Amino acid sequence: MSWEIVIGLEIHAQLATASKIFSGASTRYGAAPNAQAALLDLGYPGTLPVLNAEAVRMAIKFGLATGCTISRRSVFARKNYFYPDLPKGYQISQYELPIVHTGSVEIELADGATKAVRITRAHLEEDAGKSLHEDFAGMSGIDLNRAGTPLLEIVSEPDLRSAAEAGTYMRKIHALVRYLEICDGNMQEGSFRCDANVSVRRQGETKLGTRAELKNLNSFRFVEKAIEAEVQRQIELLETGGRVVQETRLYDPDRDETRPMRSKEEANDYRYFPDPDLLPIVIDDDAIDAVRATLPELPDAKRERFGAQYGLSAYDAGVLTAQRALAEYFEEVAAATRAQPKVAANWVIGELTAALNRDALEIGASRVSASALGALLDRIADGSISGKIAKEVFEALWKGEGTVAEIIDKRGLTQISDSASIDALVDQVIAANPTQAEQFRAGKQQVLGFLVGQVMKASKGKANPQQVNEALRKKLG
Amino acid sequence: MHDRTLTELAADLAAKRVSAVELTKHFLARIELYDDALNAFVTVTAEQALKQAKAADERRARGDAAPLTGIPLAHKDIFCTAGVKTTCGSKMLDDFVAPYDATVIERFADAGAVMLGKTNMDEFAMGSSNETSYYGPVHNPWDLKLVPGGSSGGSAAAVAARIAAAATGTDTGGSIRQPAALSGITGIKPTYGRVSRYGMIAFASSLDQAGVLTQTAADAALLLEAIAGLDDRDSTSLDEPVPRYSAIVDEPWERVTIGVPESFFDAGLNPEVASSIRAALKEYEKLGATLKSVKLDYIHLSVPAYYVVAPAEASSNLSRFDGVRFGHRASDAIREDLATFYMRNRGEGFGAEVKRRILTGTYVLSAGYFDAYYLQAQKVRKLISDDFARAFREVDLVAGPTSPSPAFGIGQKSSNPIEMYLNDIYTIGANLAGLPAMSLPCGFVRGLPVGLQLIAPPLAEGPLLKAAHHYQRVTDWHRRVPETYA
Numbered sequence: 003m004s005w006e007i008v009i010g011l012e013i014h015a016q017l018a019t020a021s022k023i024f025s026g027a028s029t030r031y032g033a034a035p036n037a038q039a040a041l042l043d044l045g046y047p048g049t050l051p052v053l054n055a056e057a058v059r060m061a062i063k064f065g066l067a068t069g070c071t072i073s074r075r076s077v078f079a080r081k082n083y084f085y086p087d088l089p090k091g092y093q094i095s096q097y098e099l100p101i102v103h104t105g106s107v108e109i110e111l112a113d114g115a116t117k118a119v120r121i122t123r124a125h126l127e128e129d130a131g132k133s134l135h136e137d138f139a140g141m142s143g144i145d146l147n148r149a150g151t152p153l154l155e156i157v158s159e160p161d162l163r164s165a166a167e168a169g170t171y172m173r174k175i176h177a178l179v180r181y182l183e184i185c186d187g188n189m190q191e192g193s194f195r196c197d198a199n200v201s202v203r204r205q206g207e208t209k210l211g212t213r214a215e216l217k218n219l220n221s222f223r224f225v226e227k228a229i230e231a232e233v234q235r236q237i238e239l240l241e242t243g244g245r246v247v248q249e250t251r252l253y254d255p256d257r258d259e260t261r262p263m264r265s266k267e268e269a270n271d272y273r274y275f276p277d278p279d280l281l282p283i284v285i286d287d288d289a290i291d292a293v294r295a296t297l298p299e300l301p302d303a304k305r306e307r308f309g310a311q312y313g314l315s316a317y318d319a320g321v322l323t324a325q326r327a328l329a330e331y332f333e334e335v336a337a338a339t340r341a342q343p344k345v346a347a348n349w350v351i352g353e354l355t356a357a358l359n360r361d362a363l364e365i366g367a368s369r370v371s372a373s374a375l376g377a378l379l380d381r382i383a384d385g386s387i388s389g390k391i392a393k394e395v396f397e398a399l400w401k402g403e404g405t406v407a408e409i410i411d412k413r414g415l416t417q418i419s420d421s422a423s424i425d426a427l428v429d430q431v432i433a434a435n436p437t438q439a440e441q442f443r444a445g446k447q448q449v450l451g452f453l454v455g456q457v458m459k460a461s462k463g464k465a466n467p468q469q470v471n472e473a474l475r476k477k478l479g
Numbered sequence: 480m481h482d483r484t485l486t487e488l489a490a491d492l493a494a495k496r497v498s499a500v501e502l503t504k505h506f507l508a509r510i511e512l513y514d515d516a517l518n519a520f521v522t523v524t525a526e527q528a529l530k531q532a533k534a535a536d537e538r539r540a541r542g543d544a545a546p547l548t549g550i551p552l553a554h555k556d557i558f559c560t561a562g563v564k565t566t567c568g569s570k571m572l573d574d575f576v577a578p579y580d581a582t583v584i585e586r587f588a589d590a591g592a593v594m595l596g597k598t599n600m601d602e603f604a605m606g607s608s609n610e611t612s613y614y615g616p617v618h619n620p621w622d623l624k625l626v627p628g629g630s631s632g633g634s635a636a637a638v639a640a641r642i643a644a645a646a647t648g649t650d651t652g653g654s655i656r657q658p659a660a661l662s663g664i665t666g667i668k669p670t671y672g673r674v675s676r677y678g679m680i681a682f683a684s685s686l687d688q689a690g691v692l693t694q695t696a697a698d699a700a701l702l703l704e705a706i707a708g709l710d711d712r713d714s715t716s717l718d719e720p721v722p723r724y725s726a727i728v729d730e731p732w733e734r735v736t737i738g739v740p741e742s743f744f745d746a747g748l749n750p751e752v753a754s755s756i757r758a759a760l761k762e763y764e765k766l767g768a769t770l771k772s773v774k775l776d777y778i779h780l781s782v783p784a785y786y787v788v789a790p791a792e793a794s795s796n797l798s799r800f801d802g803v804r805f806g807h808r809a810s811d812a813i814r815e816d817l818a819t820f821y822m823r824n825r826g827e828g829f830g831a832e833v834k835r836r837i838l839t840g841t842y843v844l845s846a847g848y849f850d851a852y853y854l855q856a857q858k859v860r861k862l863i864s865d866d867f868a869r870a871f872r873e874v875d876l877v878a879g880p881t882s883p884s885p886a887f888g889i890g891q892k893s894s895n896p897i898e899m900y901l902n903d904i905y906t907i908g909a910n911l912a913g914l915p916a917m918s919l920p921c922g923f924v925r926g927l928p929v930g931l932q933l934i935a936p937p938l939a940e941g942p943l944l945k946a947a948h949h950y951q952r953v954t955d956w957h958r959r960v961p962e963t964y965a
Binding site: 041044045046047049050051052053080084089090091092141144271273275279280281 | 683
């Protein structure tokens with residue numbers, strides 16, 4: 003029996019505003035517990051929410067980037083439930099009228115085909131605080147620093163058909179919100195997390211199966227693994243005559259299984275109603291146009307342009323445009339150097355990315371600036387150093403040993419390209435390797451590589467390989 | 480000194496006929512003398528009041544006094560006051576000291592007014608008799624066996640007994656106007672959003688509005704212009720200029736048309752109260768006003784609509800009182816499981832009327848009932864608003880009774896919530912429609928004061944206060960003081 007997997011994701015992206023969505027408290031991560039909670043965040047009597055306009059602009063930005071409709075009028079509602087880390091006893095969210103709705107993003111599938119994933123809605127809401135259940139002598143601690151942090155909840159249609167598709171979609175949204183600079187995307191700190199609604203149905207069936215909601219998935223890998231485990235569970239259940247129950251489940255990565263979070267009997271009635279403390283958000287064309295003017299070039303468009311403008315492969319263009327900062331870095335390098343864009347791309351994707359990964363740095367914190375890398379590539383292009391030497395110079399740059407010129411100078415790495423010196427080296431090598439020289443003369447072309455290598459070795463890598471090649475051919479020809 | 484109006488006292492202070500310290504001492508002495516019997520105050524801030532009074536005198540000596548500098552006021556215990564207990568009439572907040580000042584408090588303080596203390600009120604402003612207070616009922620200065628009305632009962636009694644020059648109040652369904660009527664004083668509830676709600680403990684956010692209780696309309700004008708106006712901390716506060724109400728009230732009387740909704744004079748209205756109201760309307764005619772009958776087709780639905788919307792919002796607004804961060808925590812509740820912890824804190828902290836409204840509100844918002852109750856009530860609310868809007872195309876003001884009867888006995892209606900709720904039958908409409916409205920003394924029935932209610936279009940506080948002021952120029956009901964306190 004063949005099963006179809008049906009998945010919809012609810013992604014919570016923490017908006018990168020300086021202050022909270024309804025209070026002036028800072029959203030900076032990592033402060034001492036409750037140091038960043040204003041009276042409003044503590045739910046103090048008499049306090050009132052005032053909407054952070056920046057959060058609205060960010061939501062509009064997301065809507066425009068995903069072809070969504072921006073609601074001219076949207077409404078905040080209260081979601082009522084009791085929990086100690088929810089200080090007001092309700093969460094301010096949007097219910098019937100979200101700020102953004104009906105759009106889509108395109109994802110690339112494993113087989114190279116593309117697929118549009120529909121976005122049902124994206125709405126603004128405040129985050130709750132955190133309950134800390136350890137280290138309080140059997141009691142729970144409450145940290146309200148996170149309470150009131152603005153979230154954009156991005157809800158997809160159940161258009162995803164595998165764990166891998168869900169992962170791809172999540173990565174796509176992750177890249178997009180970072181591109182738009184509306185979310186820092188830091189998953190360790192919980193800035194980007196998701197819930198997955200998962201169900202299965204028999205192939206050909208048009209009705210959706212009963213779904214389980216997997217909560218709080220905070221890494222791409224967990225999303226995929228959790229969905230796989232849940233799909234497996236549901237299929238086994240159905241194939242042995244069982245029934246899927248609609249419920250909220252949590253993924254346990256240690257045991258690679260999902261288990262129920264709360265039972266249906268306890269299902270909350272959230273008693274949503276419009277929040278009377280906040281006016282409806284009214285957005286006119288001017289406001290939308292103002293945000294549109296701040297939209298950066300989006301990943302898909304940038305990737306296409308990189309292919310056309312720089313002659314890069316689809317793969318290279320894809321890697322370079324996956325992060326806005328990386329793409330910008332590449333363009334700076336390409337503009338700063340006479341080297342071919344393809345060479346610049348290879349260096350950014352290769353040496354630079356490897357060094358960043360090794361030191362666990364973001365591109366913004368790169369120890370080699372785009373202009374320095376450009377200067378380095380110029381020296382390869384003008385033949386003053388070889389590609390191999392360039393790698394040595396790059397490492398020195400990374401360690402902060404000076405500018406490209408200083409390093410080459412200090413280490414005496416300038417390429418040997420005067421013909422007299424090269425001829426002398428070539429003569430030396432031919433004399434020292436008579437057998438190989440004879441083999442080449444007899445027509446064994448492969449030996450040339452060995453001889454070039456010997457010359458390079460003798461020059462400590464500084465000889466111009468092109469010239470060495472030519473000199474050898476001339477002398478042995 | 481105490482029977483002088485706030486406007487007169489302001490003139491006395493300006494002319495240095497009296498100092499703020501003298502005035503404050505005088506009122507503090509009267510509180511000391513009378514409040515045991517009245518129970519109008521929850522907290523008297525004598526020490527702080529004298530400090531403020533001294534500062535006010537110094538400010539005046541420096542020559543930068545505002546009209547209210549040195550005027551002793553009482554504040555309803557629903558407004559947060561930094562460093563002073565704010566109880567909202569509830570055991571839940573018996574030990575709650577707010578860490579900040581409400582906008583109303585802040586603006587009065589900026590004007591140099593003196594705070595005498597915090598006044599008693601129905602618990603969380605839920606009540607029409609001041610009997611639901613954790614601190615016991617307030618007694619009506621006209622007859623201590625009677626209620627002063629509610630929920631701003633302490634403020635009303637304090638002004639009626641002249642133990643404060645004026646007082647603040649809040650009005651969600653009539654909580655300024657009804658006690659003003661039952662206590663024989665003047666009270667105004669401004670347009671929704673005219674005065675900031677920041678720092679005012681919420682009952683029903685879409686209906687709550689701060690206002691003042693005074694001897695006269697001119698006094699109310701002086702106070703209102705000090706506190707009205709945009710506040711960035713309240714998203715629902717209106718960004719409209721604040722006229723100088725105290726100047727407007729003195730402008731010459733113009734011809735106005737007063738609408739009289741005949742449905743206000745139905746069988747539910749005490750016939751003697753009806754006669755007083757009719758007489759007041761005659762007085763307006765003598766002043767040159769034209770009376771015109773108006774129809775408010777849906778006003779009879781205001782009480783049921785209100786008792787859906789207000790409890791719905793209250794059930795959510797009061798969720799924050801859980802004993803986690805502030806407020807009442809039952810002894811040893813921390814050792815219980817979470818649900819028991821909540822139930823014990825809230826079960827002990829809230830009184831019966833508050834619980835009744837939380838239950839009602841939770842019910843009307845529940846899945847399966849929301850459309851039939853909450854949405855339906857919102858539709859009715861719109862119809863009532865439209866009724867008023869239609870009426871105001873033909874008339875400048877709407878007039879009628881504030882309350883169906885004069886003050887009733889303590890305990891007389893407290894066992895029957897429906898009967899109690901009907902006290903607000905004439906006042907709720909203005910809250911549902913967000914309109915400014917006043918109550919002013921217009922006569923007596925068997926020795927008890929009767930209030931005339933005037934309702935105006937949105938932001939027409941100026942014309943409203945002016946109409947009240949011109950009535951008070953030709954009548955003296957508002958100058959009458961119960962004998963004991965004269």
